Amino acid sequence: MVVPFTLIELSVLGIALLIYARHARDYEKITLQNSELIIELNLGYKKSLTQWNAPWVRVKDPESLHDRKKDLVILESGAQTISIGQFILAEKRHDLAKEIRQALKLCLH
Secondary structure: OHHHHHHHHHHHHHHHHHHHHHHOOOEEEEEEEOOEEEEEEEEOOEEEEEEEEHHHOEEEOOOOOOOOOOOOEEEEEOOEEEEEOOOOOHHHHHHHHHHHHHHHHHHHO
């Protein structure tokens, strides 16, 4: 009777470790070089690299703390949008938006 339950327990543990390993290296990286804003996202097995002209980027503050998608910082350039800030506390996302805005203003001068 012990062996079947041990196999089930080890299987569940193995699945949990696989899920953890898939997202253990997730990150968001924002780099401002000269007049170019580079946004690098690594989420699960999906990687993306976006390069925008920094003076054209608009930053939107988080709208709501009730909807997970809406409480992220939105970066826009033309018709493209990217949501960032999922790895920091919701209370700090306004500060993130402010810091990005300030860096973009410095880039213009």
